[in-house]
Amino acid sequence: MTTPPHDPLPIAQVPVGELLGRELEARDWSQADFAAVLDRPTQFVSEIVTGKKEITRESAAQIGAALGHTAEYWLNLQDQYLLAEQFKNENAQVKLDEVRRRARLNDKGPIQLLKRRGFLTGATLDALEAEVKELFELDSLDDEPGFAAAARRANRSEDISSLQRAWVACIRREARKLPPQERYCAKRLRELAGTLSRTLKSAADFEDLPDLFSAVGVRLVYVESLPGAKIDGCSMLVDGYPVIGLSGRGKRLDKILFTLLHEIAHILLDHVDAEHLIVEGLDEDQGNETKWEKDADTEAAEWVFPHGIPDVPDRIGARWVNQLAVELDVARIVIVGHLQHRGHLDWRTTLAKNAPSVNDALASWD
Numbered sequence: 001m002t003t004p005p006h007d008p009l010p011i012a013q014v015p016v017g018e019l020l021g022r023e024l025e026a027r028d029w030s031q032a033d034f035a036a037v038l039d040r041p042t043q044f045v046s047e048i049v050t051g052k053k054e055i056t057r058e059s060a061a062q063i064g065a066a067l068g069h070t071a072e073y074w075l076n077l078q079d080q081y082l083l084a085e086q087f088k089n090e091n092a093q094v095k096l097d098e099v100r101r102r103a104r105l106n107d108k109g110p111i112q113l114l115k116r117r118g119f120l121t122g123a124t125l126d127a128l129e130a131e132v133k134e135l136f137e138l139d140s141l142d143d144e145p146g147f148a149a150a151a152r153r154a155n156r157s158e159d160i161s162s163l164q165r166a167w168v169a170c171i172r173r174e175a176r177k178l179p180p181q182e183r184y185c186a187k188r189l190r191e192l193a194g195t196l197s198r199t200l201k202s203a204a205d206f207e208d209l210p211d212l213f214s215a216v217g218v219r220l221v222y223v224e225s226l227p228g229a230k231i232d233g234c235s236m237l238v239d240g241y242p243v244i245g246l247s248g249r250g251k252r253l254d255k256i257l258f259t260l261l262h263e264i265a266h267i268l269l270d271h272v273d274a275e276h277l278i279v280e281g282l283d284e285d286q287g288n289e290t291k292w293e294k295d296a297d298t299e300a301a302e303w304v305f306p307h308g309i310p311d312v313p314d315r316i317g318a319r320w321v322n323q324l325a326v327e328l329d330v331a332r333i334v335i336v337g338h339l340q341h342r343g344h345l346d347w348r349t350t351l352a353k354n355a356p357s358v359n360d361a362l363a364s365w366d
Helices: 016-026 031-038 042-049 057-067 071-088 090-108 111-116 125-135 146-150 162-177 186-199 209-214 253-268 291-304 318-328 332-341 359-363
Strands: 151-153 219-222 233-238 241-246 277-280
Touching (some): 031 042, 031 057, 057 071, 071 090, 090 111, 090 162, 111 125, 111 162, 125 162, 162 219, 162 241, 162 277, 186 209, 186 253, 186 291, 209 219, 233 253, 241 253, 253 277, 253 332, 318 332
Parallel strands (some): 151 277, 219 241
Antiparallel strands (some): 233 241, 233 277
């Protein structure tokens, strides 16, 4: 069994072709001799020695086998020299610095996605860095957004993700564009919450919601969910006034309605203040949710069904669902969604077919 060859100690950075030439001279081999050993044309060896051709993995293995070295040794010598030359190249270093700057920006959020969505428009790195600092409310790109530290998740086993942080930043910026018309009034917000399940029965009914909320001192904002963010809504204070953000994830009228009511509950239960905001996906593992989440769920459910819901029959049909929706004065899909959530109906039930999607209505908001 032969002993594997050992690489010599690293040497000064010299063109690998020059080092190969020295090796051949030390062995009294001509380039033609070496070419014959490799079973290659003499021109092949000449081009490597003169630096006209780079060593490939295949040729490195052949050279190493002929000279008692590893292929990695020759590839490393070549890479060390080329990297040293690149380090001396001012243009190359400028480009590498730009790569570092772009990577630092990407640590803050999904920059390309935010550009496609129109939240970032900078055509140069300098402009883009300034926009990212403004969007994430940073004095320096070395900082972390203050609102990220204040964010609370419904599922306390996870921290707010980079995608969720970016979505919240977009909500905050949109909220600042158009503050509420009136001073915040908790009493009027609670009254409004109590009417929503009976007034929001079609997608079109969602179109005027921002004005209704603005009249009670709350800014209602829609920013389409970022792919992979797993976020339904958030509630927070921005510049002293309450803000509710919706992502439209789930699309269905009943899901968006419940998310909205859930976020209203957080505000009315004083779960958000200048130091705390709430970010959540309402389909997260319910076993890990906090007391705050349970309280918000209870409050939201009472607004939807203030007098509870009748006993559910063993066999649930469209006729019973339709009749109950009329009696409770809510959208039919609200009944279906409640029964699905409680496990009385399968999530694939045909009763949910053609459920109204409200995302177009949300997208019409200012």
